[in-house]
Amino acid sequence: MHHLDLLLLFLLVAVTALTVLAQALRVPYPILLVLGGIALGFVPGVPHVELDPDLVLLLFLPPLLFHEAFFASVRELRADARTIALSAVGIVLATMAGVAVVLHAAVPDLPWAVAFAFGAVVSPTDPLAAIAIARRQGLPRRLIAVIEGESLVNDGTALVAYGTAVGVAVGGTFSAPEAVGGFAQDVVGGVAVGLVAAVAVGWVLRRMDDPVLHVTVSLGAGFVAYLPAEQLGVSGVLAAVVVGLATGHRVGELSSPAARLQGAAFWDVLVFLLNAVLFVLVGLQLPGILEDQDRSAGTLIGLGLLVAATVIAVRLLWVHTAPYVVRALDRRPQQVARRVGWRPRTLLAWAGLRGAVSLAAALALPAGFPERDLLVFLTVCVILATLVGQGLTFPALIRVLGVEDDPGPLREEYLARKLAARAAVDRLEQLRAEPWTRADTIDRLQGLHEFRYRRAAQRAGWLAVEDGDEDLHERSLAYQRTLRDVLDTQRAALVALRDEGRVSDEVVHALVRELDLEDQRLEI
Template sequence: MSDDEYILAGLLIVLVVLAGRTLAGRLRVPDAVVLVALGFAVSFLPGMREIHVSPHVVLLVFLPPLIYNAAFFSSPRDMRAEARPIIALAVGMTLVSAFAIAAVTYVILPDTAWPAAIALGAAVAPTDAVAASAVLKRVGAPRRVLTVLEGESLINDGVALTLFSLAVTAMVTPLTPAAGALELVKVVAGGIAYGAVVALAITWSRRRLRDGNTQLVVSLVTPFVAYIPAEMLGFSGVLAAVVAGFYLGTRGEGILPPRVRVTGRTVWQGLVMLLESVLFVLLGLQLHEVFEGVAGVPTGHLVFGAVAVIATAVLVRLVWQIWVTPVMRYLPGRLGMDPGSVRDRVIIGWSGMRGAISLAIALSLPLSIGEEEFTDRSVLLFLAAAVVLATLVGQGTTLPLVLRRLGVPKEEGHRAEVASAEVAMGRSALTRIDELLSDGLVDEQTAETYRQMHKLRVRQSRALLESEPEQRPAARRRVRGAAFLRHEISRAQREALNRMYRNGDIGHEVFQALQRELDVREPHRPQP
């Protein structure tokens, strides 16, 4: 394909992403299913079958920002409180799942070598908490469940990628247990150390940058600076990106101006959405090649293998959560942990959907081993795709039903915390207004205007906190009414601003500056 054809193909993929996400929202099915189907349909267009994505491109372009973003926006305090169950899942369960899937793959595909089977197990072992978290947050599931799932999803990627890297190395160069252990120590320790160095260097440099656009560019290149050199040095790029993202995420308040944080969050949300979606479209585009690669395998054997691997991936997690986790309370010393209620364990067990990370790992399986073609790649990629799609569709669509059957109560703690924080911030603002007025730094009229505004917000938040449980719906309606008023005021301001710009009363620079201010202050749109 020529350069122009590659550009057109890239544009078509982006259009497929936009169409797929729109269609998935209307059909109320997981985005991944629609994107894979559309990618497969587009592969019938002339020239699209010629698109081949190098495994190295998948690892170097897609993985670093996805992993860094998850680490950056994690909650260190919540993860520290649930460290033991998170580590038990992210390390223990991920390794058990990987080797169980590898064993099943080795049995159903006896011609597949152990390193290749372990590589498949490592690819589909880590879970992706994005889909599960979206459902759980919508129904108000217990916060502990969300914390464990999101913390597990952050760490298990590093565990799986490290195991995958060792398995791919073993495909070419057989490793003894001692050599494997030494390589593991080097990969893990080196990745963590290099990630820490990158984090400190980025923190030092960003504190000295004043331009918001430069700050944003630095944030976009940071995951690649952490990941790619670490891989070149033989360390774990995943762990380096996780460490850098985790550290910088906890230091963002001090090194980034508010406007840069607002812009950066928006840019990163769009980037992550695009990368995850493109991965599923690329899988659809490669299905022809996968089907051609498994054409010589009997259909019944493929279906049986897919069902066996899917069942292993799902059942190992459920068994671990329901029966293995309670035993861990009897471990000695600080290793013992609270397994949580049976209901929470079932929710966590059924929230083991595989997502974009598993897909990226599977797509990065090598095309050849030494001088020979890796003939099992198509079969392994087929099995990996089956696990990703089956868990996203099967578990993703049935998770709300599972929550209803378990009778999960809606947690109201988040709303109360928001109200408490708004009361504290409002009182602090009122105190500061009085201090500035007494020092003569502001005039009485300006101080009174802002005083009334903050008093109103404090009264609204206190009404929600102090109302009796049966009165809280009415209090929430009052708060929503105030939010609706703020939204309507903002809309009226936008109309006036647009009208002045159209009439030529203000210039483009002033229009954009005031528009950005309105964007920053824009409240979430409530229902009247």
């Protein structure tokens, strides 16, 4: 690729400018990045960018999957395992079949295997924009967990189906038993490789004290699982997901506080840049794709709208029919208690946005593949229709349906804070008998944690507030405002000392970092 340095600079400038604009317009940044990429692609003089699909699947997918799985809740995934499995497998296969039938009917000369390959291309979801909207609108945490869980697994389902269909299209034969067996092998093999990688990564992390090395190992963890799985012919996607889930679930025992702080900051920046660059690159592909089309604009637009409508309709139909079939077969009380109404299910259906994985799969179609240029164009149409169309209407749909966050997660937080504070108070009482402790220190710390205990209990409603009682939450906020003012004063004093030449920049950076860490603990 020519002028790589200029291209990288262009991408960074474009990502920064478009993200700032997205924040000003209060639009999820993936939507504006795609639209901005399309607009920039038509500007004369803008470098032509060809997105290497192998680079996307190899360089971008493992760290993004690892990060998403690392911060996923194993408890919530386990609780909704059936819903997630039905979505991640059932919707993928239903979408693949529905799109194949519609596309073959619209383009009769298109071979069935090619139509099914395209159906697999547009079946996996990209949760980034949907989750960003859902969290901003206060969607219940359970729905967010299902959206995340589905996206963690459906990439593997779609890519396995994609590989089978492409193999048939380029001269192979299809056998249902072989396809089912191959799918089971990919799933079991991917999970097994992920578990082995998790053990290896955990063993390494336990023996490292340097936070920088911890972050480095975590960066490589997704690749440690993904690459061997792909070489063994099993699902690298599931392997990366499993190592992320296992490592994230045990992060407390595998890393130090310093490593966790540095790791969180590093991953926030890395994941943002990877996603942002990917969405801009998706938009930049459209001008080049249009150059290779030999159909009329009207025909292309019509096919694009037809395929996008099919993708959306299949998901809506599945979400509003499959649960009733399952309910008729499974009437266990614990499952009955977890049932939701049609409004949350509608939001789950509307959250099926497509993204970079679909485009990478389309671009990975081999040269000479029947109607390859058309399939790539239609993939971009589906991404635009779901990411932009559904993404922009998602907030309005949430408001119209009136689905609000449930108080359960917040009460869980208060419960955790209350019990942690009680554990600290009990431990301090035990430490009071130790000869090396000071009574005034124990009294001060005990008073602090007893206040935290009562504040959490009061906010959760477990501690009755009588007339004239002090609002402990307001008292805490007043204390925090005072503390932040003091921290700001200390930072200013340190900078003044540096400007006067009395202390070095190294000393100032170290002390300011300590103040910043204390500042981050504040809620205001």
